[in-house]
Each structure stands twice: as C-alpha cells, then as structure tokens.
Amino acid sequence: GQQVMQIPQYQHVQEGEDFTTYCNSSTTLSNIQWYKQRPGGHPVFLIQLVKSGEVKKQKRLTFQFGEAKKNSSLHITATQTTDVGTYFCAGGGGTASKLTFGTGTRLQVTL
Amino acid sequence: SAVISQKPSRDICQRGTSLTIQCQVDSQVTMMFWYRQQPGQSLTLIATANQGSEATYESGFVIDKFPISRPNLTFSTLTVSNMSPEDSSIYLCSVSGGQTDEQFFGPGTRLTVL
Known part of the structure; x- marks a missing residue:
C-alpha cells in the first residue's frame, strides 16, 4: 500500500532559526x-x-509540491515558539478524500 | 469549516469490554473518517463511513472489532470491541470539506485499556 515518509522525525531549533x-x-x-x-x-x-511544482506561502511558511507529485516540503522561516508541534503531510491519491498521513516531524523551538 | 465534537473525551476500560465513541458534526457531511493515533505516532485510518452504506475498512481493521454506525449526515459512532491493552490509543473522527479534500478533526477520545 501507499507509504508516506517524513524526515526528520524530530528537530530542535532555537527561536529565529529556519x-x-x-x-x-x-x-x-x-x-x-x-x-x-x-x-x-x-x-x-x-x-x-x-x-x-506548486509553491504556496502562508506568512513564514512555504510549501512546495514536487514535479513528480511524489514529494513535498514545508519550510518555516525564523521559527517562533508558537510553531512547536508535529507537522504531518498527508497524501491524497486513492479514493476521493481519503488521505494517507506521513510519519510526522516533531518540531521543538526554544528561546 | 466544520465543528466536531467527540464523546467521551477519555475513558479507562477493562480488557474484554467494549466502548462506543460518538462523533457529532455541526453540519451535514458526506464522508466521515475514523483514525487511530498511538502516542507519538502518526494517524492510521481505520475506516471511512458514508451515510447510507457500509463503512469501508482499511487493511488490518475489521468490522467485528471496530463496528461503525452512520445513521445520518451529522453523526457517527465507532465501537472498539473486546478491548485489549493494545487498543489503548487516541481515536479521532474527521470529516472532509465540502468542495475540497481538507479534513477537519474532532478533539479525539483517549482510550486506556487495563
């Protein structure tokens, strides 16, 4: 079946880092x-x-969809403590509306 | 966006018993989904519930263990049957948006089986 992997599994950054x-x-x-x-x-x-190849931005967040529609990335510029959490990508590819969630990346931000 | 509530928010149950989780949506939706999320892990889809038809289960999940009801367009239940400690998890329901595929999630039900 479809598998969606994310890396890294965990990242710890200082506030202000990307x-x-x-x-x-x-x-x-x-x-x-x-x-x-x-x-x-x-x-x-x-x-x-x-x-x-689509790129979308939401304030400090930039999302990109790969040319082959098999990969994606999320970039956060100048992280803030409010960015703490786990970020999941979720792929739609089979039955309408059904999603396969990625493994997730947990982000920790410290001052 | 849809507002979703779940009951109970948490429960502690004895092995061998069953628990029914309710999911209520503030608007009519066609598709509802039930997920399981173990601590620190990703979301695993259990089944898709459409009103008026049998739920569609994902590989590894069976109706005898996780019976689902979908009596109308705003409500669904998931029962975790004959529970064992391995069923301890957070159970989430979600609905898909009207013209988009985005999903809105309920707050989840944290289940602990002793």
Whole structure:
C-alpha cells in the first residue's frame, strides 16, 4: 500500500532559526495536504497543494509540491515558539478524500 | 469549516469490554473518517463511513472489532470491541470539506485499556 515518509522525525531549533521537513510518497499523489498538531491537540489543516511544482506561502511558511507529485516540503522561516508541534503531510491519491498521513516531524523551538 | 465534537473525551476500560465513541458534526457531511493515533505516532485510518452504506475498512481493521454506525449526515459512532491493552490509543473522527479534500478533526477520545 501507499507509504508516506517524513524526515526528520524530530528537530530542535532555537527561536529565529529556519526549519524544513520533507515528505516522500511511494506513489504519485493527486494532492498533498499539510497539518499541524500541537501537543495534546488534534491535527489542524494548513494547506493543500494540487499542481506539479506548486509553491504556496502562508506568512513564514512555504510549501512546495514536487514535479513528480511524489514529494513535498514545508519550510518555516525564523521559527517562533508558537510553531512547536508535529507537522504531518498527508497524501491524497486513492479514493476521493481519503488521505494517507506521513510519519510526522516533531518540531521543538526554544528561546 | 466544520465543528466536531467527540464523546467521551477519555475513558479507562477493562480488557474484554467494549466502548462506543460518538462523533457529532455541526453540519451535514458526506464522508466521515475514523483514525487511530498511538502516542507519538502518526494517524492510521481505520475506516471511512458514508451515510447510507457500509463503512469501508482499511487493511488490518475489521468490522467485528471496530463496528461503525452512520445513521445520518451529522453523526457517527465507532465501537472498539473486546478491548485489549493494545487498543489503548487516541481515536479521532474527521470529516472532509465540502468542495475540497481538507479534513477537519474532532478533539479525539483517549482510550486506556487495563
């Protein structure tokens, strides 16, 4: 079945440093979504990318979908303590609306 | 966006018993999803529940263990049957957005089986 891996599994940065998480799927995706889960919380939708090579920005967050639609990345510029949490990519590729979640990257930010 | 509530928020159960988790949405939705998330892990899809049809289960999950009901467009239940400590996890329901595939999640049910 479809597998979606993320690296790194965990990253600890100091506030102000940049952060990037990478997402790789074993199969071509129809779309990629990104979610953020704060400690003790539930996943919250951030963005969806659909087109090959698409790049979207949300303030300090930049999302990219690979040309082959099998990989994606999330880059955070100048991290803040509010960025703490686990970031999941989720691939859509099979049944409509069904997602396969990546393994997640846990981000810790300290002052 | 949809607002989703789950009951109970947490429970501690004895092995061999069953627990039914409720998921209520504030609007009518076609597709609802049930996930399991073990501590520090990713989300694993258990099944997709469409109103008016049988739930579709993912590999490794069976209806006898995780029966699902979907009586209407705003409500669903997931039962964890004949529980064992391995079933200890957080169970989340979600719904997909109207014209997009984004999913909105409930707050989750934290289940501990002793």
